Amino acid sequence: MDARPVGAFDSGVGGLAVVRAFRQLAPAERVIYFADSAWFPYGPRPPAEVRKRAFAITHRLLESDVKLIIVACNTASAAALRELREAFPGVPFVGMVPGVKPAALRSKSGHVAVLATAGTLDGELYDRVVEQFGRGTKVTAVAGTGLADMVERGDISGPAIAARLEQLLGPAVGRGADTVVLGCTHYAFLGEAITRLFPSVEVVDTSEAAARRAVDLLCDADALSPGPGGLDLIVSGDRQRLRATMAALGFTPAEQEANR
Template structure:
């Protein structure tokens, strides 16, 4: 297939669940005519507690599925999968442009006035080589506070964006950071931006909260342009959604989080967890 053909202008996006929809939302806003295909691996959510080998296996399988579906660029819209698998994905698929997630430590360290930054992410993200490299590179003179927000991904998956329980999870993580002088918070998990209104209620207006999704959309645009994959034809635009979890629950999340009506597809994993495919 010729590079730059209509099929290869499809952007494949995957995450452990619905969190990456926050990234898709920004990509679609910036590139409204670009065809997008999103996979939420809800059969295995959350990734943050899983072993690296599992996360790599799932990431490779979803990448292959999206490439077979015609994707010309892959967005790993999951901080955990990016931390664990992105380097290996680029080595395995050297001709495919990838966009990955990383905690926005560079802008955070540039924007903080108090030199205290809070980072909210999953355990696997904090344990990854990418995060530690970013800390060494950009945060030498900045105090970094971290929290894994136990239960937060599950709350977002369940649609509990603003409940007393969700607020309690956030307050337990954020209030000690504010008490130590944090004036900038980094959202290091793609699920967390869906709770941004509640987070800002807790932090107040003087704390800068960084959502990385707009920067990921800009990077996606740049790579599509570089590889001649931009789609200017609005007549061929399409949004496709698929999940390995409960189809009705996933569809409700699309309506709730994106305010879109969709007909998501059901995906199933084989027994080994090495291949994902459409049901039937």
């Protein structure tokens, strides 16, 4: 047993998709979530800048004595996960990996589209995952420019988001892509919109897989908490705006429970 909290971070609300999945799997755990909204979005920033923020946030979370850190952001995982593990060898880190492997296994057409930020698509992690798990599958990279901004405003349905998704994903789907990988945690909130727009397309979201990995690591280390669970928010930007966006994304008052 280990009553210390679990840390998690992202540039805004996106990582809360992973936190929600984690809290459903391990409701007795207390999570400290750092929303780095003052530096949102990470996607177009240089990797060195994202890495610097990841290290700064990690230091802040470790000041709160967290027992595990979820890098709940694909861009930050691509830019900093390896370096974080090297710099903090005693801290378990769980990062986000584009779900190319499950997508390739599920695709009937052999054509997969990966919807992600430029920071993720240009990273070594993405190249390695495609090389390792995408062999024999056509993998089309689709830069989701502007989507994270829309999600950060709570805009996850309606004509504007449908038009943007059609513009971005329509060409790949038209060329035969039957599976879409959500390669940014913000995009986890767009799964329903994508399914409504492209009913024949399967959506792969790795939020639950990352959450389950975190739970498995805690189980292996006999470090599950006896409770009580909860959510603490640390926000580098506008806290009230973040809470308003959480409500727009469907987080209940209980899910928004926060002590900081």
